[in-house]
Amino acid sequence: MEHHSASVGVLVVGVGFIAEQHTAAIHADPRARLVGIVDLDAGRAAAAARANGGVPWSTDLAEALARPEVDAVVVCTPNHTHAPIAVAVAEAGRHLLIEKPLATDVAGARRIAAAFADAGRVLMPAHTHRCYDYARAVKEGLGDLGRPEFLRLAILGGWIWPDWRAWVLDPARSGGHALHNGVHLLDLVTWWTGDRPETVYARGRKQTAAELDIYDYLEMTVGFAGGATALCEMSRGHRPATYAARDVLVVGEHGVLTLPWDAEASIVTDESGTGLLPPAGANGFAVQLGAWLDAIGGAEPLMTPGDGVLAVAMGVAAERSIATGEPVRVDDVLTEAGV
Amino acid sequence: MTRVLLAGFGGLGGGQDHQRAMYLPAFQAHPGFTVVGAVGADDLGVPSYPDLATALADDPAEVVSVCLPPDQRATAIVTALRAGRHVLADKPLALTAEEAAAAAAAAAESGTVCMPAHHQRFAPAVRSARAAVAAGRVGLPWNVQADFLVAGGDPCPLGELTNLGLYPIDVVAALVGQPVRRVHARASGDVTLLLLDHDRGLTSTISVGRISGTADLRPGGLAVHRYRISGSNGVMNVDATKPGATLRTSTGVRSAWTGPDTVALMLTELHAAITGGRPAEVGPADALAAIRVVEAARRSLEAGRPVPLSPDSQEGRQ
The missing domain is CATH 3.30.360.10 (Dihydrodipicolinate Reductase; domain 2)
Known part of the structure; x- marks a missing residue:
């Protein structure tokens, strides 16, 4: 990846809902520069290219990957496309930051991880919550609590995806809600505990509409090898639709950490009622991009390919547990997918 | 004034004594109750009885506050209910669902109030x-x-x-x-x-x-x-x-x-149920459900x- 510029040339693939967060982070970091946009939808690709200073755009991934100024790639396409796209990036010898989940099944996630191991390039799954202020504060606070025993992490909202055509609502494309959003929480509690997840017991609910094919409310209970239990709730099914709340509770051998829904935000009461005004702290996407660029530069990666594979396995275990009503062993999910 | 007999000063092992620590002071502070006797304690300035049967024979109390050790508790509750008394039962009201069901049945027969001390509700x-x-x-x-x-x-x-x-x-x-x-x-x-x-x-x-x-x-x-x-x-x-x-x-x-x-709020409900001649807001069926x-x-x-x-x-x- 010899290049005249000192900065990393980044290609963004897939300019849907989340891409703007990544392009803003790229623009804000002097170590990176946006060098192109790829999207299957030519109109959308062109519009995103124009909005980002007229960078080159394409609907052809292979053509874009062949351009010499592309050092690295951010992929934010629908989840079921991750495996083929990521493997193509590895084979082109580029580094990759890829939206979660790494893939919609363990076999796909493993295929990606293996391709990057072979290519000797950096692969980072975008478990962005590790980069949020609250998650870093909890990670730091855990040092005072000793061995963690019980953790609660709830991310609750009433915002459902736009309408029935949203790919996230289609489990064939998103992998289901445990894969799409659940992996954020499953990865975070695993990172917080630093322990190996053994079992997942999950309960799901189709709260917004009985006709949903995904569970807009998920409750996933993770049992860790060291004995700790983590209860993760991920909701898009709460009411009112404007509801947004996060809650963290950690019980450790030396005490308890609480970060309740009203601990961080200001509370605003106006003509439409009472709501939260989140603090303007660090930008998680910028922190994440920085961690990725650090890893490309040779630093220890904040999120590894193994973290991505494990999170996918936990998500698959959660979906299966909802279907069977029984706890599912993470090892069973990993084993049956082959090594 | 509703008269109260304190029956038992034990709990779930260790030093647990909810009778002395929680119920006695709450009964004393409540204007509707007066403590008139005790089974298992002779330092409270009220008549002391060697056992519940003797107390029930002699004592005029309308309410029995049962804090006997758990292995004797359910039997004592049934005894007090069958004697026509109201009961406040330390929690757990019983150690098994079977015992709790027996207490619930006795309360249904006696028509008196049987309240498990689920005071957090x-x-x-x-x-x-x-x-x-x-x-x-x-x-x-x-x-x-x-x-x-x-x-x-x-x-x-x-x-x-x-x-x-x-x-x-x-x-x-x-x-x-x-x-x-x-x-x-x-x-x-x-x-x-x-x-x-x-x-x-x-x-x-x-x-x-x-x-x-x-x-x-x-x-x-x-x-x-x-x-x-x-x-x-x-x-x-x-x-x-x-x-x-x-x-x-x-x-x-x-x-x-x-x-x-x-x-204190629980005793207010106990008093209202007794004087109103109605079941309490929390009864033996709730204890049974929780124990199950x-x-x-x-x-x-x-x-x-x-x-x-x-x-x-x-x-x-x-």
């Missing part, structure tokens, strides 16, 4: 939440998340699932009123997690346990006691450690409860998987 924030849920404030409830974490104090030899578990199980039952059908439990360190499936697809999850003491609380104080009720039309976040003022001085931090405590959940949780902990509640012989009666 009388916490002011819980009482108002219960009324608001019942009034439809959040629509049809579909999930409850609860934390009941006591900081420090003496561990219970029978385990905190038996000792503390009944409280949040009972509060959840009071909040949503849907029977539990299936239980999954997982123990981790000091905390037990209960994942309950109720009727109507409602789910609830309770963390309960005795965690490390914390510098800001007296030993045995509630570090976290809260309920989140999610419904079809809204969410209610209930912090049952409210209402409280916070006092911060150069020597420390403490909370000051702003109203009557939960035991604890029993199922124990089976789930052993099995490592969810278990159905045991078949309910009381089903037709509740």
